[in-house]
Amino acid sequence: MPDLLLELRSEEIPARMQRRAAEDLRRLVTDALVERGFLYEGAKAFATPRRLALHVAGLPPRGEAVREERRGPRVGAPEAAVQGFLKGAGLTSLDQARTITDPKKGEFYLAVIERPGRETLDVLAELLPEIIKNFPWPKAMRWGAASAKPGSLRWVRPLQSIVATFGPETETPEVVPFAVDGIAAGTVTYGHRFLAPEAIEVRRFDDYVQALERARVILDADRRKNVILHDARDLAFARGLDLVEDDGLLEEVAGLVEWPVVLMGGFDPAFLDIPAEAIRATIRANQKCFVLRKSGSEDLAPAFILVSNLVARDGGLAITAGNERVVRARLSDAKFFWDTDRATPLESRLPKLDAIVFHEKLGTQGERVQRIAALARRMPHAIGADADLVDRASALAKADLVTEMVGEFPELQGLMGARYAALQGEHPSVCAAIGDHYKPVGPTDRVPRDPVAIAVALADKIDTLAGFWSIDEKPTGSKDPYALRRAALGVIRIILENEISVPLSYSVLPDAFEQHDGGRRAVIIDLSDGVEAAFKDLPPDMDLFADPRVDDLLRFFADRLKVYLRDKGARHDLVDAVFALPGQDDLLLIVRRVEALQQFLDTEDGKNLLAGYKRAANILRIEEKKDGRAYDAEPDAGLAAAGEPAERALAEALAAAGTEASAAVAREDFAGAMRALSALRAPVDAFFQDVTVNAPDPRLRENRLLLLNALRAATREVAEFSKIEG
Template identity: 65%
Template sequence: MPDLLLELFSEEIPARMQAKAADDLRRMVTDRLVAEGLVYEGAKAFATPRRLALTVHGIPARQSDLKEERRGPRVGGPDAAVQGFLKATGLARIEDAKIQTDPKKGDFYIALIEKPGRATIDVLAEILPVIIRTFPWPKSMRWGGRSAKSGSLSWVRPLHSIIATFGLETEEPDVVKFAVDGIEAGQTTVGHRFMAPAAISVRRFEDYEAKLKAAKVVLDPQARKDTILADAKQLAFVQGFELVEDQVLLDEVAGLVEWPVALMGSFDEEFLSIPDEVIRATIRNNQKCFVVRDPKTGKLANKFILTANIEAADGGKTIVAGNQRVIRARLSDAKFFYETDLKTKLEDRLKKFDQIVFHEKLGTQAARIKRIERLAAEIAPLIGADVAKAKRAAHLAKADLLTEVVGEFPELQGLMGKYYAQAQGEDASVAAASEEHYKPQGPTDRVPIDPVSVAVALADKIDTLVGFWAIDEKPTGSKDPYALRRAALGVIRLIVDSTLRLSILNVATSAMVGLPEKGDAQKLPADLLSFFADRLKVQLRDQGARHDLVDAVFSLGGQDDLLLVVRRVEALGKFLDTDDGKNLLAGTKRASNILSIEEKKDKRTFDGAPDAGLYTLPEEKALAKAIDQVKSEAGAAVQKEDFAAAMSAMAKLRPAVDAFFDKVKVNDDEPKVRENRLKLLNEIRAATRAVADYSKIEG
């Protein structure tokens, strides 16, 4: 079957837009093909700095013919309805329609409409201009004399040419005839801007890709990345160094070149007195270059690797020299910033926070630091951290936000605070907390283990959550401008990974002290705990656990110790994977269902202890005895926080429950016996609530 080749050639497309643009092009074209009844075999899109390309193979040469029956008005119906039917179906006269009999509604006219399929190349000529005109660039522009025209093309950068060919692999393809804003589709493109700027005539994708490579253009972004990474590693290895890999930078650099050439440059050793992270940020952010480290020391070497877009006649010496000049100037600035920062102590910077608003409803950054400091001091003894160190760490943790280096490189906040704290002789735990109190910032980020860092990290995140809850700025749908979901997940990971015992309700209540606005002070802690429950469900689900078990545990009430909640959920999950667990769940749900029906019918609950004197069957007595035993053993195990033992105790209930439902008629004809048996069912429900609310468990 025929294949489609499409190329949109323009001025440089921003690297950050290329991957999504290629995916959008593939999606838009293939979606329209399918909508037109043209099911293809495969499609792949590519992007370079100057072109988007798409190949779709295995497309039918034409659409299938369509046959459709359309029901019309009743035979003998109004003439206006008949005339409308004829116009809509294209029939010349009503005699050309069939008559269909409906046993209930009588005879109706039926039109058989046959619509011949169109040639695919004609369909492409219709849909491709629309796709190009409606392409969803994040930012686009108009240019030239056409800019004032209504409906003129808006594109990310000036569009120069379009390739659109369609045909069988064994034949010469046809050009899809269309034009967009005066640019006619053809089969001509150009190669590398400098090394092969001449026009290239292409036919289909294999021919196109091969000719581009010969013209110094690597079409596949992944191939460019592989080349850059391999060549950069080799350059570093030859000099006895190792590349500091950076996937984000690699993605960006691959979007800046069509013919990648890795080159190595150097900078003065004096700049190695700057922290490695500052050197890397300077070289990475300003020149899009990689850094290398000495494997013997683990420290950066005074070398960098750049990616050129040309095979220079001088082997790249001029390009390297130009980059070295710029990098020297940038590193000189960074060195000046760093050395200037070291002259001012962190605490001497804090007065400026009095003039910096954190949020208009939550006060200044200075007021927030005081809240974090107080909360960290309250959390510290609960988790085994030194109170004085926690207060000092919280006091200094945000100070580096006012430094020159962080002003230049915001991504280094926290880390620079650690370096500056170390330089002024602060305790190691206090210095580490400056960096670590921001952690974890995602599911793969490490969790701090120093108790001082953990105390400050918890205080920082909980203050954020409580503050925004107090002013009713909660996440809604996909919107979370203050990253509150991430903060809650960070709290959960800090607690669970560090096996901390902490009452979320108590800490949230304490965090409200000092807030300018407190919202609904009675409702806020419980509402925030519910948010933590939702975040915990997300985390456990990502780890393969069942989210309904979290609901089952939180439904018990008072479950604000997240570590114990996780342990309960883990034990409950393991228990429900056993036959005893599954059968007990089924029996408990059966008891709950019967109780719900009967309580609704009688408009009452069946609380209270059953009367042992009304037991008439041995299965009733056995169940009552089992319930008493399980309540005692499971309750004792829960008190000891031995949830595995509690589940083992619950398993003993299973045979008695099975036997009861097998032999006992709950709705006995004798009212007192019926009531007593319903109370016994309520005892089953009450006994299982020692570990979880089984009614919340699915299955």
């Protein structure tokens, strides 16, 4: 079967765009082929700094012929309908159509459309230019004199050549005949810009890969990553050092070179007085180099690994020296920042936070610190943190934002604050809170463990969420510019992994919104004892309506919790079933309910009880709709006791199970509540087997429906079973 080879060679493609671009190229070409009926055996895309390449294997040389029968209007239909049918079917007159007879609807026109299979080469020549012209680069540019013309090509960097060949392995492939913006597809490419600048003629994929290797280009990005990683490890080992591995940096560096050459440079050991995080950030961010550790130690070594794109005649001495000069200058700056920052206590920096705008509608960082401190101050009881330490940590948490070091390396925020706090003698818990309050910043990042750090981290994230909810800047679809989903997931992980039981809607979320509302607190008014009793003790400026933002934000937490639990293997419908119960705002207890419910439903008792519940719920729904009333009262125990044995047994079992399940839930023993419900399985099965619900006696029928409602009510002690699938 013939293969397609496509290469789009350009000026340097930014490393961060390469992998996505290769995948987009594969997807666009293969989707277009499949849409036209051309199936293939396999496809793989590649990217280097100067090229995107695609290999599609196993394409047919010609598409299959298509025969389609298209039914038209009824014989005798209006002329407009007939003309529309002829145009859509590609016919010039009804003489080219047939008539068919439908036994029920009469005679209809039928067009038989036959299209011969097209040559794959012609199809490729048609679709490839359109894909190239409309390629979805995040950022693109025009260049040269042609850029002034409407519709000129936009590409990430100037496109220089196109290779496009198609044909079987046993024959010489043909060039796909097309051109884009004056660049005609051909068989000529170029290797490494400096090591092998001569033109290379290629025909098929295997030849292409080998020719590039000879021209000092490794096409596969993953292979370049392996070369860099293994050579760096070997070079470090040979010097008695360990490589500090960095997957993100490795991905980036592999996108900067076509022929990686690993070298080692060094710097003055005196710079090791700078915090390791700052050294690593300096060398990583500015020079794209890897730092090294002393073998078997966490201490950094005065050396680094750099990756060159050249095989130098001097073995890389000049390249290494150049990098060392830049690293020395950068570390000198970092040392100056470090020394300067240490001379100024964190507390004296706090006034400067009033000049830093957090968000135009949410005030400054200084105002935000005050909100975080007020919110964190209300959490120590639930978390077990020292209130004075929480106050201190909250006040200093953002102080390092105005330090020289964080100004130069924003990714060190928190880390540098913790270092400066330790140097000025702050309590270890305060230092931990300053360093960890941004965590977790991703699904694999660790969560804070110190109680003071937990309080400040929760306050920081919940203030962010409440703030953007207050100004109606919530995530929509795939857009989340303020990383609010990440903040909510951070709250969830901190609460669950530290096993903190805290009611969000009762205290935490209203407290957070109160900070954004100038201290005004919305409340729910209980009118059960009359209007006068409800209002007599309220302050005159109290808001008298429940805050809808709390419920909306709680639903957002529910959605994030579903994602979190689904990743852990839990069922989303069980999360819905628990959240459907009133007052479910304690994430830890919700998860414990879900876990107990899932274990219960995995047993035979659980599966059968769920089936019995659904049968009961269906009967109730039908009968309540027919009777125009709800069967939500308590059943008559005496009437049930005088009924059928299975009826009496169910009534007794429901009374016992309901009481036991309610007590178990009250003491947060959800497994015990499930065990109580499991006792209902046999009575429910017997009831449906032996008892006719719609009895002729109206009183007996009503009571039996009330028994089914009692079953519905008993299961609601642990979850809303109507939300459970299956």
